[in-house]
Each structure stands twice: as C-alpha cells, then as structure tokens.
Amino acid sequence: MSEKFFNKPFRLNSVLSGAGLQATDLGKSISNHIELIIFTRYGEHRYHNNFGCEIWDLDFELIVSESIWEEKFRKSLLKSITDHEFRIYGTSVHIHITEVENVYPLRKITEIKKKVDISVRALIKTTGEKYFFNTALFLSPLST
Structure with missing residues (x-):
C-alpha cells in the first residue's frame, strides 16, 4: 500500500501548474475516505455498487422510531467502513439524531431539521493508534 496520501478536494490547477497534489497524513486520509463513504449513495459508484451508505435512502423515510433509524444507519455505515476502509480495525460507529x-x-420562518451526529472509533492497523472521526449532517428541512 502506498504511504503517500492526498488531501481532498483535489486542486487540478496545482497539478496543471506542476506543483502536484497536496499531501496529507494517514488520519486525515482515513477521514476523507469515511466522508466519501457517508456522502455516496449505494449504486452511485459505477464499479462498486455496494460502496456508500444507506443514509440517502433513509433521509426521505418517515422516522417513526429514531432508535430504529439510528440502528439501520449505524449498521449500514459500519458495514461499508469495514468493507472499504482497510487501514483501520476494531471499528465502532455511534449515531445520534436530534432536532434543531x-x-x-x-422572514417569520421557523425551520426544524434533523441533525445526525456520527462518531467512528477504531484503531489504525499500521501504528495501533486510536482513531476518532466525528461529523454531523442535517436532514430534511421542515419549514413553517
């Protein structure tokens, strides 16, 4: 496996000017890949139909039980990370949904959104170091 990791988004103007791509460290590279998994819908990747996660299907689903929704999304994300991010192991995913x-x-408008907090904890294979990833997404704005 290559020990050189690149930051996203790629700056093509740097490549065309001869400066090359901006390098990053292993932890940031893993975080970039997990973000890509989260933001990719199943079937969107032409050569890997199982790359991505289920949040895009769950986003428009009526949330009857937040705990069931959280568990479906957690399982989907954990499976995708386990299947596609080989640089970490012992992965655990925590999902928490709240209203904001x-x-x-x-404008006399009140907007209610679902906020999904995502936490990933794992160990990095090459070093044994603890790895943490946290992000939040907002779903389905409801306006009045």
Missing part, C-alpha cells in the same frame, strides 16, 4: 430549530424572525 432555527428561527428566522425577519
């Missing part, structure tokens, strides 16, 4: 209310007084 934004009030816009000038």
